[in-house]
Amino acid sequence: MVEIQPKKLIFTMIKTLTKPITFDDFIAQYPNIGGRYELHDGIIVEMPKPKGQHSTVTGFLIEELILTIIQMGKRGIWTIPRESIVKSSNAKSGYEPDIIVIDQKAIATEPRWASESIIECAESVKLIVEVVSTNWRDDYFKKRADYEELGIAEYWIVDYAALGGRNFLGNPKEPKLSIYQLIDGEYQVQQFSGDDIIISPTFSAFHQTANQIFQAG
Template sequence: MTQAKPRFRNFEEYLDYDDGSDRRYELVDGELIELPPESEPNNAIAQELFWLLANAQIVIRRLIKLYACQIQVPVLQSGDAANRFPDLVVLREEHLRLTQSQLTIKLDMPPPQLIAKVVSPGKENTDNYQRDYTRKRAQYAARGIPEYWIIDPNPDRAVVTVLSLKDGAYQSREFRGTDRLISPAFPDLELTVEQILRAGQ
């Protein structure tokens, strides 16, 4: 006998739900959409970025979260998820107190300092590509997240796009190869695109 999928009237109902597993879900139009596992190369790149940021000592290691941090975001159109699980999140120190019971940054909390997404393999016209480059970008800007990195390891692109929030909209700069990333959130960071992408090669 098949069990009916749960439906949720609001985000608080969803936060109270526990299916007893370690699965990650996005909440889309009141329904749960299970997130697939990360690919090994994408996972390697996200882990490398974690260590590069941690070793740069620009932020304490405990504030850097891989995969597990959930961000509540505004739903701007039908089909948008009400929550996102970025590959990497750099929290603010006050989040350590605010997330004692659950690692979720809700809408009534300050936004994280930075989030990063490693783009899944695929062509530019795919749903994955559009979600990472367009829908998440719009939601993160509306959420007030000051900096969003889109790390695209696809061989025909191999680019890191740094999106910086200004007057409610993102301004973007692309970096490739030996370019040093310019990060408004962390201006002293010495990091190149090659350093980030080589882990997934």
């Protein structure tokens, strides 16, 4: 009899899965999967492996956001966790943002944070940042819609390589940083490119230009 290893079995399930799974089933499997996966409408999706510049841009933004948090006197109150899963309001999806800034006071009331690093309440989140990869449609369409519905106050899409569609980046396409601010339950967007100074509704002390971010490293 051939013994099937648990990890191999999970990868087989991911490849052959046709029936959506629940968020709780995804969380139960997650520690054994390995790599980086998200749940999209009940389907486990493997995230693209970040390339060098993607990682550099993400790291640069983390450093700048930490400095901004300190300058704003929020050190120890607003923090950037290493890992977290944001649960959609319909409980069909779970996302692991490239960067997330959380409010330590609000996160204390999250029932699954201490044991599973799960965020279910928008009040726990000050900012979510997605740095665009080849799966850009997820950032611009699906995640934007789910973050809006959940009530995330501020969401950045950092498209440093101009991978997104022309309806977002213009024609010809150019790198842009899009800031979505929740106003009356709907996202309003402001875009920055070139030498535009980033203007964040939440992080008023953040003064980098779009190009400083795009050209990091």
